[in-house]
Amino acid sequence: MSLRNVGIVYRKELTESLRDRRTLMSTILIPLLLFPVLGVGIGYAESEVFGEASREPSKIIVLGGADSPDIIAGLQRAKNLQIMPVVANYVDLISNKKIRAVVDLPPGFQAAIARGENPLVKIYIFSGDLKSSFGATRIEKYFMEYRDEMVRSRLASANLPESLMKPFETKQQNVVSAEKVAGELYGGFIPYLVILMCMTGAMYPAMDLTAGEKERGTMETILSSPTKRRDLVFGKFLLILTASLATGTLAVLSMGATFSFISRFSPSQENGERLAVLSIHPGTVLAIFVLALPVAVLFSAVLMTISLFAKSYKEAQSYLTPMSMVVIIPAVAAVLPGVELTPKLALVPIVNVSLLCKELVAGTYHWNFIALIFLSTCVYAAVALFLAIKMFQRESVLFRS
Amino acid sequence: MIEARGLSKRFQDKKRGEIRAVDNVSFTCQPGKIYGLLGANGAGKTTTLRMLATILEPTDGTALVCGHDVVEQPEKVRANVGFLSTATALYPRLTSQEMVEYFGRLNGLDEATLKKRIDDIFNRLDMNGFRDRRCDKLSTGMKQKTSIARTLVHDPPVMIFDEPTNGLDIMTSRTITAFIRECRDNGKTVIFSTHIMSEVQKLCDVIGIIHNGKLLAEGTLAQLRDRYSEHDLEEIFVNVVAPHFVPAEAH
Numbered sequence: 001m002s003l004r005n006v007g008i009v010y011r012k013e014l015t016e017s018l019r020d021r022r023t024l025m026s027t028i029l030i031p032l033l034l035f036p037v038l039g040v041g042i043g044y045a046e047s048e049v050f051g052e053a054s055r056e057p058s059k060i061i062v063l064g065g066a067d068s069p070d071i072i073a074g075l076q077r078a079k080n081l082q083i084m085p086v087v088a089n090y091v092d093l094i095s096n097k098k099i100r101a102v103v104d105l106p107p108g109f110q111a112a113i114a115r116g117e118n119p120l121v122k123i124y125i126f127s128g129d130l131k132s133s134f135g136a137t138r139i140e141k142y143f144m145e146y147r148d149e150m151v152r153s154r155l156a157s158a159n160l161p162e163s164l165m166k167p168f169e170t171k172q173q174n175v176v177s178a179e180k181v182a183g184e185l186y187g188g189f190i191p192y193l194v195i196l197m198c199m200t201g202a203m204y205p206a207m208d209l210t211a212g213e214k215e216r217g218t219m220e221t222i223l224s225s226p227t228k229r230r231d232l233v234f235g236k237f238l239l240i241l242t243a244s245l246a247t248g249t250l251a252v253l254s255m256g257a258t259f260s261f262i263s264r265f266s267p268s269q270e271n272g273e274r275l276a277v278l279s280i281h282p283g284t285v286l287a288i289f290v291l292a293l294p295v296a297v298l299f300s301a302v303l304m305t306i307s308l309f310a311k312s313y314k315e316a317q318s319y320l321t322p323m324s325m326v327v328i329i330p331a332v333a334a335v336l337p338g339v340e341l342t343p344k345l346a347l348v349p350i351v352n353v354s355l356l357c358k359e360l361v362a363g364t365y366h367w368n369f370i371a372l373i374f375l376s377t378c379v380y381a382a383v384a385l386f387l388a389i390k391m392f393q394r395e396s397v398l399f400r401s
Numbered sequence: 402m403i404e405a406r407g408l409s410k411r412f413q414d415k416k417r418g419e420i421r422a423v424d425n426v427s428f429t430c431q432p433g434k435i436y437g438l439l440g441a442n443g444a445g446k447t448t449t450l451r452m453l454a455t456i457l458e459p460t461d462g463t464a465l466v467c468g469h470d471v472v473e474q475p476e477k478v479r480a481n482v483g484f485l486s487t488a489t490a491l492y493p494r495l496t497s498q499e500m501v502e503y504f505g506r507l508n509g510l511d512e513a514t515l516k517k518r519i520d521d522i523f524n525r526l527d528m529n530g531f532r533d534r535r536c537d538k539l540s541t542g543m544k545q546k547t548s549i550a551r552t553l554v555h556d557p558p559v560m561i562f563d564e565p566t567n568g569l570d571i572m573t574s575r576t577i578t579a580f581i582r583e584c585r586d587n588g589k590t591v592i593f594s595t596h597i598m599s600e601v602q603k604l605c606d607v608i609g610i611i612h613n614g615k616l617l618a619e620g621t622l623a624q625l626r627d628r629y630s631e632h633d634l635e636e637i638f639v640n641v642v643a644p645h646f647v648p649a650e651a652h
Contacts, residue, residue, distance in 0.1 A: 008506045012495070019494040019535075217490030221551070223456045224484035225507040226476045395457055 001234065005227045009235025017205055017239060026204040027243045031197055031251035035258040043262065049130070057082045058100040058135030061090050065103075068110035071146070075103070078142040081135075094126050100135030101125050113150070191357030193255060194248050194288060195331045195350060198296045199303070201247025202240050203320055206303035209236045211316035219398060233304075233392045237385065240300040248292055252285070287360050291353050291370075294377035298349065299327075301384030308391050311400050334358060346372050349380050402590055403430040403453060403559060407462030410448050410614075422448040424614040425462065430592050430607070432558070435585050437605030438594040439638060445614040446594035447486070450563045453592065454484040466559055480508060483552030486563030493537035497528060497547045500536055501554050508555035515554070522550045542573045549580050560584045562593035566600065578604060598634045608634075612642045 017023045057080045065072045076083055084099060093099040104122040106112070112119040123139055126132035151165050174181060213219045222232060303320060310316035327350060333339060334354030341355040352373045359366065391397050410423040423445040430436040440446045451457040453464055455475035463470055469477040491500050498519060505515040523529050526546045531539060536547060552560065562581060566574040581604055584591050595601060601608055601622075608625060610618040618625060618641045622634065629637045 005507060008503070012492075012499075012503050015499070016492060016494040216493060217488055218492055220451075220456060220486065221489040221491070224454050224479060224482070224489060225504055226479040226509070227507045228476060399457075 002228065002231050005231040006234045006238065009227065009232055010238045013205075013209060013236055013239040014242070017208070017243065020208065023204055023208060023243070027201050027247050028250060031201070031247045032254050034251065035255045036261075039258040039262055053131050053134050056080075056131065058131065058138055059084050059098070060135055060139065061086055061093075061099055061102045062105065063090070063102060064105040064107060065109070067108050068105055070110060071105060074146060075139070075142060078138065081138055081142070090124070094124060094132065097126065097129065097131070100129075100132045101139055103139055189335065190252070190255075190288065190361055191354040192331045192335050193251055194292050194357065195295060195354055196328065197251035198244045198248040198292060199299045199324060199327050202244035202296065202300045202303050203324070205240045205243045206300065207307045207310075207313055207316040207320065209240065210304055210308040211310040211313050214310075214398075215312045223398070229392050230389050233389045237300055237304060237388065240304055241296055244296040244300050245289075245293070248296065249289070252288075287365075287370075288357050291356060291360075291374060291377070294374065294381045295350065295353050297381035298377060298384055301381060301388045305384065305388040305391050308388065309397055309400070330354065341366070341369055343372075347376050349377060353377060402432055402468075403428075403436075403464060403466050403592060405429075405449070405453070405462070405464040408449060408452055408459050408464055409461035410445075410452060410457060411460045421614045423452065423459075426611070426614070426616045427462075428609050428616060428619060430559075430590050432590045433585060433588045434591070434606040435581060435604050436590075436592040436607045436609065437601045438592065438609050438611055439596070439598070439601050440594070440611035441596055441642070444611045446596075446611055447563050448614075449611070450484075450486070450561050450592065450594055453478075454482055454561050455479055456484075480555065481557050481559055483555075483557040483560045484563075485548055485552045485561070485565050487565065487567045487569075488563070489548060491536035491539075491544055491547055491551075494535060496533050496535055497539065497543070497550075498523070498532040500547055501550045504551045505554040510555060518554055518556070519550075522553055526550060541569065542576065545569065545573050545576060549577070557589070559590045560592075562591070564594055564596070566595070566597070598638065602634050610638060610641045612645050615645070617641050617645065 017027075059082045060075075061084050062072060062075060063086060072083075075081055087093065090099060090102045094102065102124040104124065106119045106121070109119055109121070121143060123136050125136045148165070152162060155162060155164055213222070223229070303323070306319050306323065307316035310319055330348065330351040331354050334351050335358070339345075339355065341352070341359060345355060346352045346369055356366075356369055356373050359369075405426055405428050408423055408426045409421070412420045412422055414420050426445070426449060428436070438446050438449065448457060452459050452471060453466060455471050455478050458472060458475075463472050465471075466478045467481040469481065471478050491497075492503075495503065501519055501522070502515060505518060510518065523532055526549060528543070528546050528550060531543050534543075536544065539547065560581070562577075565577045565581070569577065578600065581591060581593060585606075593604070605622070607619065607621055609616050618628070618637075620628065625634075625637050626632055629640045631637045631640060
């Protein structure tokens with residue numbers, strides 16, 4: 001192999017790619033903008049939806065209760081509840097979201113409580129609907145307060161201490177560092193992102209440098225030069241790899257910046273703690289990139305081999321689009337909670353790196369797995385690259401018509 | 402010099418089975434002469450020239466280009482060949498000069514030699530007005546000149562032209578034919594394929610008539626006129642090809 005020729009091919013492909021708007025969009029612009037746009041978009045949508053649901057009074061209907069005037073009066077006074085007239089088809093109204101919840105008071109409710117019985121209040125809701133669950137929570141809150149007040153007065157009248165109601169309390173307390181918490185919450189997302197972006201970045205140049213070259217009629221031109229075909233493949237491959245890694249790196253940087261921006265400017269949570277911010281140790285970032293390298297090599301070689309087979313850019317697109325599903329599914333599988341790294345899974349490409357990255361972000365280092373996964377991914381990448389070179393030497397592929 | 406020895410190329414086609422695109426073709430092209438490969442569409446001209454340029458590998462037989470075997474030493478062959486066809490397009494996002502530089506570097510020229518050669522070629526072909534213009538912004542004539550510069554940058558002793566004037570307007574065609582003559586006058590070995598009789602008559606020192614992958618007749622124009630007792634090249638061509646002609650429906 002002539003490194004000089006590989007370098008010449010690489011520099012020429014780089015020059016051409018940097019002049020191509022579509023490559024610049026897919027390799028640089030999209031990864032940089034994806035997270036700010038997603039972050040702001042999702043944040044805005046979430047605050048709008050929750051904000052509206054929490055501001056809007058819940059329209060409810062109370063069934064029964066004619067013999068329980070205190071309850072009706074209490075519900076009418078309760079914050080953010082609006083009692084509507086009783087209708088027979090209240091189930092339809094709930095399912096059409098005209099009414100958020102219905103309170104079903106048993107006959108003689110107030111009198112039954114006074115007698116010390118244990119009557120049941122039913123709350124009918126639309127399960128899964130945010131505003132319906134808000135309504136139900138508000139109703140329950142009223143009944144809780146009513147019950148607590150009643151117990152308190154009964155205890156007082158019997159000269160018993162209030163602590164009898166709650167003999168003890170429980171409280172959950174986090175003892176793990178904020179970094180680890182964030183790693184556990186969002187950690188799985190990072191390898192998914194790196195893997196997906198490495199593929200997205202490689203996809204367009206892979207098509208442009210192979211099928212695109214056939215389509216533009218420059219394949220025969222370059223084949224008439226004295227360069228060995230292997231050198232051509234390596235030069236092209238290195239450019240695709242560069243694009244793949246550039247996209248992955250930019251996506252991670254953009255995500256990091258978006259996270260830190262959101263955490264700095266978002267309001268504190270109810271418990272007074274700030275949002276768990278994803279801050280990963282630089283060593284972990286390095287480890288992820290070391291692992292991402294063979295994955296990017298694998299993608300670059302596979303995408304190049306597949307699109308080399310295509311006659312035109314369009315044909316290459318139709319081959320590579322299903323490929324992204326093949327990649328996304330294992331990458332998502334690793335994000336799912338409960339999926340853990342096992343020796344068998346360590347040999348499954350993409351899934352293994354995704355799972356390992358998840359552990360790395362959470363601060364767990366299994367060196368045996370790291371070595372095994374790095375090596376196996378290198379082997380897959382080498383096989384894919386070998387296939388790409390073989391494909392480039394087949395006349396039936398280069399001159400497919 | 403080019404020596405084709407029993408050059409053959411077979412393809413497998415799913416519907417038609419084995420296709421003999423080139424069948425045992427032998428000929429010699431001498432330096433300072435233009436060899437014209439004359440044939441109808443699908444006769445095997447492009448496949449023959451692609452094998453000489455080592456873009457395709459022969460199924461049987463071989464060829465020597467400047468003493469290098471096309472099968473054994475394809476890189477050395479390509480270093481001695483300038484290949485131009487209507488299928489050899491330019492990189493649209495490179496400038497005219499970058500395109501020529503790229504091929505100069507791939508041909509192993511050092512930067513000083515490359516600069517000198519490019520200045521020389523760009524002056525000679527009157528290309529300085531568009532040397533920094535991207536190839537996708539060039540006119541057809543400018544593109545052809547850039548392609549010529551690309552084939553000449555390493556000053557190869559052998560030039561292979563595959564239907565170089567196909568689809569070009571008359572003025573651009575004339576640039577190409579003038580260039581082919583110039584190559585011959587500079588002592589280069591030139592082979593070119595065409596189906597245009599007038600081009601062959603004007604340019605070629607030796608004519609080879611190819612049909613269905615076989616070289617059916619070869620000689621100077623005068624020799625062919627003598628052999629077939631016809632003056633007009635088109636009549637000679639028909640006389641040579643007619644006994645071997647198979648209507649398209651028979652394929």
